[in-house]
Amino acid sequence: MKRLINVHPQPALRIGLTLIPFVLALIAYVVASDIRLQENPNDKLLPGLTAIGDAIDRMAFQESKRTGTILFWDDTLASMQRIAIGISLSALLGLVVGIGNGLVPLIRANLSSFVAILSLIPPMAILPVLFIVFGLGELSKVMLIIFGTAPFIMRDMQQRVLELPPEQLIKAQTLQANTWQIICRVVLPQVLPRLIEAVRLSLGAAWLFLIAAEAIASTEGLGYRIFLVRRYLAMDVILPYVAWITILAFMFDLSLKQLSQWLFPWYHKK
Amino acid sequence: MSYIEVNNLWKTYGDQVVLENVNLSVEKGEFVTIVGASGCGKSTFLRMLLGQEQPSKGEIVHDGKPLAPEPDQHRGIVFQKYSVFPHLTVLNNVILGVEFTKNRLFGKLFGASKKQAIEKARVLINAVGLSHAENKYPHELSGGMQQRLAIAQSLIKEPEILLLDEPFGALDPGIRADMHELVLNLWRETGTTIFMVTHDLKEGFYLGTRLWVFDKLRHDLHAPERFGAGVTYDLPIGRCEERLYESIQTNVDNTARKAEAA
Structure with a gap:
């Protein structure tokens, strides 16, 4: 045995x-x-499966009597836009700051501790600040996602750059590379697949912050709808919405994984 | 004045003395193998030749000038591992050295200049026997092939000094013998000055024109870090008779020149 x-x-x-x-x-x-x-x-x-089916039909396939549009797709589009903008900007910030912190000692001395402290601030605690500063529109929701995910990605990227074998950086110098060339040809291509990993890991947090922001101040969005219909105990709408968010999150994750395997075959086979 | 002169070189880390009072001189085209126990400073010495570390005292002079305090294109390096870039194919690994020089902005070539670089790279890839693997990534290559690639990648810069830090330490014995032939051939063809650190005394004796043994000259049982290592043996070895002949010739010539100058 x-x-x-x-x-x-x-x-x-x-x-x-x-x-x-x-x-x-x-x-x-x-x-x-x-x-x-x-x-x-x-x-x-x-609610039974038929009741849930009716709710899905009502939300996703019939126009709302009040707005004349299909609420489910309005909500999906609004939420997807916010999360896509938020996470893309986070990834960009994370990449730039992370490479700077990881590769250049002067920048690391300057910014590394600041980013570490920044990442300890609970993003939900400053959501009111964001609402006050950026208003109740799209900007504050995107800012919350950025605030919640960018510091993590920055720190993760810094760590990934520091993990590159020092031999590679020395080798590049013996090939006459300057610092900027090392970033373009040695560091950036090697941390991009790791950036995708970091984004995949922070997507969960991004959804959390998105739904929290939508729940508090919004007029459309998946999180907004869930918290709206909660008032009527409309579990027949809430449950399919939750399932849909889960499916979206799963699809995001899967497509990022596929993208990484397609773009960086050397990374996944070593 | 020799090609490379090491004058009064000390290296200490805090209280720990790694190298003490090393004085050496090396002629152009020599192939120096460096052996010694672990922690006897041979890799530290190589890192100082590379510019990765600075001497605590003393200096290394190359061609009459102190060595630049950071790695540069005059000194090529092959490490035991991690020498090649995992995200680039064999060909792209080798042309990288040309790309860095020709395009100072992004280090990437296109069109005709890239074609030129590829032609240059192919000669070297052929010389190290990797023509069949031109489009493979390093993870698809064996350890020996990766080291061949690392050597080709360094040689495209035509470095005046080539540093090898235990380059064959992780390879199978049979492969290692092939690599020895490769390195000796390339050395004869290019005339580069080579420094090679190895754990393997036999390898040290087999390759090269000169063998250095790094060892501690003095021991203090109560404070082993008090004394550093130095070169305890500096042996000329005649692996290749033609080379030996040339080096003797060089010595004679040097002596003659000095006599004339005096």
């Missing part, structure tokens, strides 16, 4: 094992919903 740590499942078994918790969760929900609905057909806490 092999040790447990040496037993690897066959592909079929592995897929089966992967699916089990998803199926179990779904069954548990349907059963619990059934029990509650038998007691009270108007129960709102655990």
Whole structure:
């Protein structure tokens, strides 16, 4: 009998094992919903699958009577825009500051501690400040995402640059490279795949800050909708929205992973 | 005045003396192998030749001028590992040296100038036997092939001094013998002055024209860090008779010149 740590499942078994918790969760929900609905057909806490289906149809496929647009897609577009702008700017800032801090001792002495302290400030605590300074519009929501994710990416990038073997930097110097050339040809191409990793890791936080900002001050967005319909206990809308956010997050993550494998084959095969 | 002169060189880290009072001179085209126990300062010495570290006292003079205090294109280096760039193919690793020189802004060439660089690189890639792997990434190469690549990459700058820091330490014995032949051939063709640090005394004796042994001259049992290492043996070795002949010729010529000057 092999040790447990040496037993690897066959592909079929592995897929089966992967699916089990998803199926179990779904069954548990349907059963619990059934029990509650038998007691009270108007129960709102655990709506049945048909009620959820109706809600999806209403939100995602029919125009809103009030606005004349499809709310679900309005919300999705608004949220995606905010998170895309926020995380892109964070990545850019993280890359620039991280490479500076990692490669140039003068910049590191100047900025490294500041970034470290900055990253310790809880972003939610300064959300009111952002609302006061940047108003209740798009800017403050994007700023919250940047504030929540950029310091982490900066520090991560700094670490990745410092992890590059010093031999490489010396080799580049013996090939007559100046500092800027070392950044362009040695450091940047090697930290880009690591930047994608850092972005993937911070996407969870980015969603958190996005939904928090939308919940507090917004007129559309996935987070806004969830917190709006909460007032009517509309679980039939909240649950599909949560599932949709999860799917979006999963797709983001997957496409970044694929992008990295496609752009940087040398990174994933070493 | 010799090509490279090491005068009164000391290296200390705090209280720890690594090298003490090293005095050496090397002629152009010599192939110096450096052996010694770990921690006896041979890699430190190589790093000072490279400009990666500075002497605590004394100086190294190259061609009449003190060495630049940072690595530059006059001194090539091959490390035991991490010498090549993992994100570049073999060809791109080798042309990089030309690209850095020709395009000072971004270090990237296009069009005709790139073609020129590629032609130059291909000669070297061929010389180290990597023509079949031109478009491969380093992770697709064996350890020996990676070191071949590192050597080609350095040689494209035609460095006056080539430093090898235990370049074959991680290779299989058979591969190592091939690499020895390669290095000796390239040395004969280019006439570069080579310094090579090795753990392997046999390798040290086999390659090169001169062998240095770095060792501690004095020991203090109670404070081992008190005394640094120096060169305990400086042996001429006649691996290649033609070279030996040339070096003797050089010596004779030098003596003759000095006699004439006096």
